[in-house]
Amino acid sequence: MSRVNATEVVNSFFDAYRNHDVERMVDLCDEMARFRSMPFEVWRKQRVIRGDGKANTVGKILWRGLIESFPDLTNRVTKIISDKHGNIAAEVVISGTQAKPWSSVGSLGRSFQSPHLFVFHVNADGKIDNIRSYSDNAAVRTQLGCLDVD
Amino acid sequence: MSTRVQVTSLAHVPGALPDGHQDAQGLALRLCERLSDRDSEGANALILADAAIDFAPAGVCGSFSEEGAKFFRDLISAFPDLRLTVHSVVADSETAVIEITVEGTQGADFLGIHNQEKHIDVDQAWVITAARGRITSIRAYWCQTQLYRRLGVKRLDQISITG
Numbered sequence: 001m002s003r004v005n006a007t008e009v010v011n012s013f014f015d016a017y018r019n020h021d022v023e024r025m026v027d028l029c030d031e032m033a034r035f036r037s038m039p040f041e042v043w044r045k046q047r048v049i050r051g052d053g054k055a056n057t058v059g060k061i062l063w064r065g066l067i068e069s070f071p072d073l074t075n076r077v078t079k080i081i082s083d084k085h086g087n088i089a090a091e092v093v094i095s096g097t098q099a100k101p102w103s104s105v106g107s108l109g110r111s112f113q114s115p116h117l118f119v120f121h122v123n124a125d126g127k128i129d130n131i132r133s134y135s136d137n138a139a140v141r142t143q144l145g146c147l148d149v150d
Numbered sequence: 151m152s153t154r155v156q157v158t159s160l161a162h163v164p165g166a167l168p169d170g171h172q173d174a175q176g177l178a179l180r181l182c183e184r185l186s187d188r189d190s191e192g193a194n195a196l197i198l199a200d201a202a203i204d205f206a207p208a209g210v211c212g213s214f215s216e217e218g219a220k221f222f223r224d225l226i227s228a229f230p231d232l233r234l235t236v237h238s239v240v241a242d243s244e245t246a247v248i249e250i251t252v253e254g255t256q257g258a259d260f261l262g263i264h265n266q267e268k269h270i271d272v273d274q275a276w277v278i279t280a281a282r283g284r285i286t287s288i289r290a291y292w293c294q295t296q297l298y299r300r301l302g303v304k305r306l307d308q309i310s311i312t313g
Contacts, residue, residue: 038273039293081245081277089240089247091277091289115206117275117291119240119249132249134275136207138294138306147306149298 006122007080010088013120013128014077020067026056030127035059039137043150055131069107070096088120094135098144105146112143171283174246175239178278181285182234182250188226194219202287207294208261218288224261229254229270245279252292256301263301264312270300 009028016024033055040051040062051062067073073096081089095113098105114135121130141147172180177196184192194214203218204211210221226232232254240247253271256263274292278285295306302312 039296041296041299043299079277081240081242081247083240083242087238087240089275089277115291117247117277119238119247119275134273134291134293136292136294137296138207138298141295142306149295149304149306 005126006086006088006120007082009122009126009128010080010090010118010120011077014075014090014092017063018075020073022060022063022067025063026060028128029055029059029131030123030125030129031056033059033127033129033131035130036132037062038132038134055128059131065102066096069098069100069102070112071099072097086122086124088118088122090118090120092116092118102144104148104150105141105144108145110144112140114140114143172280173241173243174278174280174285175241177280177283177285178239178241178246178248178276179236181278182236182248185222185226186232186234188230188232190219190223190226193222197285197288201285202289204287204289207290207292207297214288228256228258228260228265230257231255244281245277247275247277249273249275260301262309263298263303264310266302266312268301270297272296272300 013025013028016028035053035055035058037051042049051058073094076093077090078093079091093113094116095111097111098107098109100107116133116135119132120128123129181193181196184196197214197218199213199215201214201218203214205221208221210217235251235253237249237251251271251273255269256265256267259265272292274290277289279287298309303309304311304313
């Protein structure tokens with residue numbers, strides 16, 4: 001697929017995210033698309049739970065959870081880098097105002113703004129088949145008024 | 151509000167540019183090698199003094215000469231077995247996005263965190279731009295909570311208290 005089309009797919013993904021259209025986000029992904037949210041990890045006594053799985057399972061749950069907790073959740077794509085192999089890196093600022101608890105963070109009604117870096121791969125069929133995202137949960141938790149590390 | 155962004159240049163073969171200078175990808179990989187080799191002078195030589203450094207999770211933002219050089223020096227001295235492993239690169243001639251894991255065992259205080267000889271392994275992504283064979287900016291993404299968790303910090307407002 002051409003590089004421009006791959007970039008369009010990624011822009012459509014963030015358009016759908018901005019419109020809180022999780023089904024459309026998932027439709028833009030291959031059925032077996034991998035998803036990993038790098039900052040997501042929950043340390044239990046016996047194991048660590050990571051935000052690692054498929055876009056249509058783990059990804060869907062995390063995106064829906066964010067949208068539910070932050071009803072005005074939005075994003076702004078600030079830069080896209082791509083190569084001829086369907087790899088896309090997108091710098092995106094995600095922001096929102098908390099209305100409900102999010103993970104272990106109770107709602108104080110505060111807002112956050114968080115720079116993210118997403119790395120996508122778009123396959124020859126024009127479907128996203130891999131998503132990895134990087135961001136700083138410490139900054140988000142601080143903005144939301146939750147100062148515990150866990 | 152439009153969210154469409156400019157697409158950077160098309161197909162690019164990494165390595166040396168036609169003018170003989172190293173491109174962003176080459177410089178990014180070389181930077182990781184030099185940091186893993188604990189070669190702060192060699193790392194510094196790849197980066198312009200006025201390069202824009204944005205290591206926001208660590209609260210380090212400014213020019214390389216004022217902020218970045220010290221950050222790399224502190225990182226190298228705090229983690230004597232520091233290792234940067236590159237997992238992927240997305241690049242054109244001016245910008246490289248590298249996904250890396252930064253690993254090491256703490257041997258000295260770092261960013262105000264007391265040394266407890268704990269091990270870190272933190273996945274990161276760095277956006278590196280270059281011009282005329284030198285790095286002109288580095289913007290890094292990682293989760294500082296992961297770093298704190300691994301180094302025993304319990305509260306974001308009391309990072310000097312570890313448990």
